[in-house]
Amino acid sequence: MIEFLLNGQIEKLDQADPNLSILEWLRTKMRLTGTKEGCASGDCGACTVITGTPDQSGSIRYQAINSCITLLGSLHGKELITIEAFQQEPGHPVQSNMVEMHGAQCGFCTPGIVMSLAALHANRKESETSNGQILEALSGNLCRCTGYRPIIEASHQAMVEEWKPDSDHPAVGMASRLPAPELGGIHQDSFTLSSPQGARYDSPVSLEELRTLRREAPDARLVAGGTDLTLEITQQLRTLDHLISLERIPELQGCTLDGKELVIGAATTYQQFREPLCALWPAFDSMLDRLGSLQIRNRGTLGGNIANASPIGDMPPPLIALGATLVLDGPEGERRLPLETFFQGYKQTALQPGEFIRSVRVPVPEANESLYIYKVSKRLDDDISAVLGAFRLTIDKGVVRDCRLAFGGMAATPARAVQAEAALTGQPWSEETLETAIAALDSDFSPLSDVRASSGYRLQVAGNLLRRAMLASTSLPGEQLMVTDYA
The missing domain is CATH 3.30.43.10 (Uridine Diphospho-n-acetylenolpyruvylglucosamine Reductase, domain 2)
Structure with a gap:
């Protein structure tokens, strides 16, 4: 039996289709139709709902998620809040400001937008919320009427207003961030x-x-x-x-520092491992801003991104560049292998029958090591990579002592550019050396042409990204590089 709270009321299900999404259950079983289906793929945000999950500190973590691609079984022990929770007075500040500032036009996307912003409101730590935080919250919500200006204005105003619903309000927990008493009995x-x-x-x-x-x-x-x-x-x-x-297994959750490695549990979400990983390797921060949307980062996991074995997954190239190691587990016990050897062909991995990824071990930085990650895609937010380049460089006194160059989108698997690495290693970090390494990419890769990019475009972009890493590594502190991250 699964138990959870739906808009303040306990729900118990002992039989349900395991393939049922939260969205389909809400609309067809519960007749809560305020949550909309736009794409059924986690791209448009019309289906956004909020989940509340108790954490170890005794408070509750509220997150906006895509209900269209989240299975019903994942709700056990959590709160589920839908747009219907806000129909009771007092209304949420996001709602009133969306009305006053004309933030809704056709209205189809509006429930999802309200839920994304209500989650931001619940999680804000200061009375003033930055424009960047608002844009991040909205990055997974498409407004088909292009009404973003009044939506953003309404968002700023809503974030400075307090919301104090009475104790009978179905979403009262969002105001206090304390778990509903009913959750303790699940x-x-x-x-x-x-x-x-x-x-x-x-x-x-x-x-x-x-x-x-x-x-x-x-x-x-x-x-x-x-x-x-x-x-x-x-x-x-x-x-x-x-x-x-996998999401209720403690051994697959969280991040710990073990000597000179950060150990990330395979079922740890992007949002959960982001802070400890970026504290060691800041280059991940801007890349994670562009990995899916906030709704996707609230649910997607590191192990899933790796085990999916997509040639355009965003996490494998930088982890390969860092020399990360996988810990695999299963009926026959535990074993370790370098991440770069895990991918054996298109959608093919080294997993044996019954095995699963337990954790990922990421080395901490050594002296003179730098990491550069660049993603090229057709749009800035919530898009799949055409090419992703990740470069770990160890430069000492103007010489490339060591390097690992990894790319996604250039082959059937995420892969290193070993010929380009050989052209750089031991050589001066100079324009001449760089040109030799860029030319060597032709030997490393023969990329395909598809709907995202042609083979020639991918090769040229791969070289340009390596050039960008040189510009970044040799620029003065505070100097800005006028290079875009997207096609």
Whole structure:
């Protein structure tokens, strides 16, 4: 049985289709139709809802997520807040300011926008919220009537207003950030959700339970954030017969510093590992700003991005450039291997039957090491890479002592440019050396032409990104480089 709060009321489900998304359940089972379906792929934000998850500090973390690509089973032990929670007076400041400043036109996208901004309002730490924070919150919400100016103005005004609903308000917890008392009574045990048709969703709560399930069902699909896997259900109309959830297993969560490595649990979301990773390697910060939308980063996990084995996944190239190591686990025990050897072909990995990614070990910076990450895509926000370049350079007294250059979008897998690396290593960090390395990229890659970019464009961009790394490494402190990050 799964238990959760829906707009302040406890919900208990002992039988439901494991392939059911939160959006479909809300609209077809609960008749809560304020949450809209626009794309069913996590791109438009019309389906945005808010989840509240208790954390170790005793408070609750509110996050905007895409309900169209989040499975119902993920709600166990959480709060689910939909736009209907705000129909009771007093209304939320975001709503009143959207009305007063004409932030809604056709209205189809408005519920999702309100939910994204209400989550920002609940999480704000200061009375004044920056324009960047508002734009980040809205990056996953498309307004088809292009009404962003009044929406942003309404957002600024809403963020300086307090919201004090009475105790009977269904979303009162968002004002206090304290868990509703009902959450404390929800069981913390593992559970299995099943349908009469035989589909199954297992949610183990320990590593040993997971190993047992993998031994019994090595072909079951693993799901954590589900931001890519769920597209098989919503876009390809598949039924996934057996799903095993990873998000309630403590050993797969969080970040710890172990000697000279940052260990990131495979089920840790982008938002959860962002701060500790960027504290070591700041280059990840701007890249993570452009990885999906905030709704996607609130759900997507590091292990999922790697195990998906997409040639255009954003995290593998910089992790390969850093020499990251994977810890794999399964019925036969634990083993480690370099991330770059994990990818063995298009959508093919080194995982053995029953294995799963347990964690990723990222080296901490050494002296004179720098990391540069550049993403090129057709639009700035919420888009897939055409090319992503990641370069770890060790430059000492003007000489490239060591380097690792990794790219996404240039081959069937994320891969290193070993010929270009050889052209740089031991040579002066100069324009002449750079030209030799750029020329060597022709030997490293023969990229495909597809809807995102042609082969020739990809090769030229790859060289340009390496040139950009040189410009960044040799610019004066505070000097700005007039180079765009997108095509």
